[in-house]
Amino acid sequence: MRIYVFKIPGVTEALKDQAPNCEHRYCVRHMYQNMSLKYKGDELRKLLWRAASTGNKKEFTSWMKKIEAADRKENPQHVTAFEWLGKIPPVHWARSHFFSSCLCDVIVNNMAESFNSYVLEARDMPIISMFDWIRRKLMVRMQEKRIGMEKYDGDICPNILTKIRKNQDLAGDCSTLYCGLKEYEVETGTEQYIVDLEKMVCTCGMFQLCGYPCAHACASIIQHRLNIDDFVSPCYKKEAYLRTYAYIIHGVPGESGYIKTDFEPLQPPPIVKAKGRPKKKRRKGVDENEGSLTRRGLTHTCYKCLQQGHNKKTCTKPTNPRSKFYKGADGEQGKKKKSQSLTLQQQTSIVVGT
Structure with a gap:
């Protein structure tokens, strides 16, 4: 089950209390993923990204009106995508309503996804080992970034x-x-x-x-x-x-250098092995996979109707006469008919190939 930040009002309220001066933004890609469960269509997706990306409030209003008009055609008597988006304050997802003091126009959580991939190797480690792995990784990264910028000749990053x-x-x-x-x-x-x-x-x-x-x-x-x-x-x-990367993360001694205490050592929690293979990569949304793709990145072709985008198991269209699964009035399969309809060039290529 996937849970997104903007679906948890408690997080928003907690940030208001604990970090009132910090700007709280939602990921537009996750917003659309939730919106697409009820409001489908490539046009709405493009309009949503246009509304979120513009930095002008008047242009934002214009794109929102287009969203309302586009969805009203499909659902004239239902809650439209415009009304669904109206329940989410634009200050959390539209650039036109962001505070300029942040100097940041990010509207997706790619930074969190990048960090998640960055620490992928350490996620299955025990808690102390995981923190130590991340510490060492960041310790080296900070110095590499600082040394790299010191060699840079320009004034702007x-x-x-x-x-x-x-x-x-x-x-x-x-x-x-x-x-x-x-x-x-x-x-x-x-x-x-x-x-x-x-x-x-x-x-x-x-x-x-x-x-x-x-x-x-x-x-x-x-x-x-x-x-x-x-x-x-x-x-x-x-x-x-350089000021940002001027600080260092100090080294930590090994386990033999830990301070001994009179407390009983903490025992690890019981391990409950889940069924199936452990998942390493995040589950992609429906909007990220357009059509069924093979390992080579090619779109599937249905052997039944000979159209692309699905396979014969999910096909609901009539069987194409050229398909090998087609059976005419004489009961002969379409595979024979297809072989008989090969062009001279195709037959020649088959002979040469053999």
């Missing part, structure tokens, strides 16, 4: 620099008009945005949310002939990175 360069490329499609001081009107496609380089904000919402220039801000900076590095938040600079 490489991953953020790659994103900025991508925005610079997108800035070529923007038309910029200078308003005065450090304010610009930027037109891209059918949309217009206002960029204020003095306040480091853009009406698209992504400049202030991420902490580095969006494509509209890059277009304004280029026209004003300014240095883009001056408009990047200090948290993305090399100096801040």
